[in-house]
Amino acid sequence: MISINNLTFEIGSRALYDEANWHIKPGDKAGLIGANGAGKSTLLKLIVGDYKPTSGTISMAKDLKIGYLNQDLLSYHSDKSILHVAMEAFERQNQLHSEIETLLKKLETDYSEEILNKLSDKQMEFEALDGYNIEFRAHEILAGLGFSEDEQQRPLATFSGGWRMRVMLARILLQTPDILLLDEPTNHLDLPSIKWLENYLQSFEGAIVIVSHDRYFLDRIINKTVESRRAKLTVYAGNYSFYLEEKSLREEIQSNQFKNQQAKIKQEERLIERFRAKASKAKMVQSRIKALDRMEKVDDVDDDNPEVNFSFNFSKPSGRHVVTLEHVSKSYPNLEILRDTSAIIEKGDKIALIGANGKGKSTLLRIVADADKEFDGKSIKGHNVSQTFFAQHQLEALHLENSIIQELVNFAPKHTETELRSILGCFLFTGDDVFKKIKVLSGGEKSRVALAKALTADANFLVLDEPTNHLDMASVNILIQALHQYEGTFIVVSHDRYFLDQVANKIWFIEDKEIKEYPGTYQEYEEWSSKRVVKKEPQGEKKVAKEKEQPKKEKAPPSEDKNRLIQRKNKELATLEQQIEESEKSVKELEAHLAKEEVYSDAPKLQEATRTYNSAKASFQQLQQDWEKLAEEIMELEG
Missing domain, CATH: 1.20.5 (Single alpha-helices involved in coiled-coils or other helix-helix interfaces)
Incomplete structure (x- = not known):
């Protein structure tokens, strides 16, 4: 399909690719990965001919139809409706439709056989190209990407950049190309749209090459992973986890x-x-x-995922209640976001705020951060709460003439330059990198500087709005490690599901204009949500969420009253807690045993030790599940 042979591409004196090779075959669904600056987007531009190789070749069939989504499409401008823009994908069908309309007009005054034959030929070709269904297909894909029927009639120029990029994606998908080249397709999508796109691409019959930092998205679509590193392309025959x-x-x-x-x-x-x-x-x-x-020297392995050690020093811990929202209502003209809803953020909460765009995530985040005062109800900060709010607009607040280190010195004068350089090193700014001017940094590098600033603040409460935007996988991993070491409280909005699953211990979502909470990780929330049923009342006024199905509760036998049953179950709970403690100790000892060289270097010993460890870990997890089940039963009895 596409053959890349001995590709060399140089920018100045630097070789971005040096005799790199890759053959893209029909049916390949490949994820192109690598650090920022490794040349991933450049390779896509080389494939479509925007750039010319320094040497080597990129060959493909002349009639190969390529659909290419890239960030440059944000500059596309049109005053026509987004439905019309999406339907521009059907170039031949649109041409035939116009010609048919012209012939029908002529037919009003000219009944000649020539006109009738032309009309018949055009109509047959239009039908063969499924021309009568193109508007339905355009509606379907735009709806999948989050556009309502009314929005599809609005001019493209009235939408923000993120929504315009969705229209460009719709137009490319409607072209049904032989190969899709997608450069960060999830950057401007919310979670429901990402899931829709996953389903669409899974059934797409052509080849796909995706550049993305969303590892969950890659895992669900690709069957090959191609790493761009050290000017070479290395192919792995599996998804990102493989x-x-x-x-x-x-x-x-x-x-x-x-x-x-x-x-x-x-x-x-x-x-x-x-x-x-x-x-x-x-x-x-x-x-x-x-x-x-x-002797041909073997290189030592580079650590692409360094472990980082942050030292968070906020001067005082917060009280138990960090933010209390009481009877909050918020509306815009013709749009109600929140209605008489209440919630509490407690000390130590790591909250992921999720949901579709337009449902009020950013609005709620601004209310929590005191950045939006125009609402009914109360948002009350707790005792000793000190806050930092990170949002994408803060990239624009960076001082372009400052060096990276000077930006942090000015922002956090209490820290020594050595401490700040250590923090910047964690965000991949090492050596002389810290003296680079802000104005020469890429979007991803500016994001890392802004995040470093946020984490140097004397704050025990972080409000983070899309912190993973523009970050590569290594940088996302660093942010995850930083938040694991952060002992304060935070609430975060992100569409990166891997990131959310790694950092959050509670999920907030907005439903029926109310803040709803799920007490668990993102993956647990997804499993719960997939089994959940949302019913409508007969009046159709309000949706009622069916709560997480609980196991049937044990009823007290007639001879045993409620208090005695609670006492018995509390004793069982205490016994379980002792068993869990002993089991956890056993698991840790087995982990230490597995780490011994005489074990992992001896295959039979390793196999036996692994079997024992897996059995102990399964017992530990079962005890935890039994504890949770029993604790829920006690809470219900006590309630």
Whole structure:
């Protein structure tokens, strides 16, 4: 389909690609991954011909139909409706429709056989191209991407950049190309639209190449992972999770080869040094020196996912209640967002605020952050709460003439320059990078600087609006590690599901104009949500959510009253807690045993130890589930 052979592409003196190779076959669904600046978007531009290779070739069939989504499409302007813009994908059908309309007009005065034959031919071709269904298909895809019927009639120029990008995506999907090249397609989508796009791409019959930092999205679509690194392209025959496992295995082998080779080199060098002065061994020494020079050196493994250690020092902890929302209502003209709703953010909460765009996530976040005062009800900050609000507009608030280090020195004067350089190092700004001017940074680099600023603030409460936008996977991983080490409270809006699943212990969502809470991780919320039923009352006025189905509760036998049953179950709970403590200790001991070299280097020992560990871990997890079930029963009895 597309063959990339010995591709070299240079920018100035830097080779972004150096004799790289990749063959894209029909049916391939490939994720193109790599650090920011590794050349992923550039490679897509090379494929479509926007850039020319320095050397090497990119070959494909002349009639290959390519659909290419890139961020440059944001500049597309039109005063026509978004339905009309999306239907521009049907170039031949639109041309035929226009010609048919012209012929029908002529037919009012000219009944000649020539006109009738032309009309018949055009209509047959139009029908063969499914022309009568193109408007329905356009409606269907625009609806999947989050546009209502009324919005589809609005001019493109009235929408924000993110929504315009959705229209461009719709137009490309409607073209049904042979291959889709998608550069960060989820950047401007909310979670429902991302899930819709996943389903669409899973059934897409052509080839797909996706550049994305959303690992959940990649895992659900791709069957190959291509890593752009060190000017080469390396293909892994599986999705992103497979790539992580396979790369880890390859790196382990490479690391062992490197260590063995280094040991051999040192041995040879010692031997050379020992016999260098002996004339009788001169020939042997020279032979060894030449052999060392000819040896093909194995590189040590680079750590692409460094572990970071943040030191968060807020001067005072907050009280138990961080933010209390009481009877909050918020409306815009013709749009009600919140209606008489209440909620509490407690100390230690790590809340993910999720939902479709337009449902009020950003509005609620601004109310929580005191950035929006125009609402009914109360938003009450708790005792000793100090807050930092991170949003994308803060990238524009960076001082362009400052260096990175000066930006942080001015913002956080209580920190020493050494401390600030350490924090910047965690965000991948090392050495002389810290002296770069803000104005020369990419969008992703500016995001990392703004996040570093937010995390240096003396704040025990963080409000984070889309912090993962413009970040590559390594940077997202760093932010996850930072938030794991943060002992304060935070609420975050993001469409990156992996990120949310890693950092959140509570989920907030807006339903029926009310704030609803799920007490668990994002993955647990997804499982619960998929089983959940939302019913409408007969009047159709309000939806009622069927709560998470609980196991049937044990009823007290006739001879045992409620208080005695509660006492018995509390004793059972205490016994379970003791068992959990012992089981957890056992699991940790087995983990330590697995880490011993004499175990992991001996296959039979490792197999037996792994079997014992898995059994102990399963028992530990079962005890935890039994505890949760029993605790819920006690709470219901006490309530």
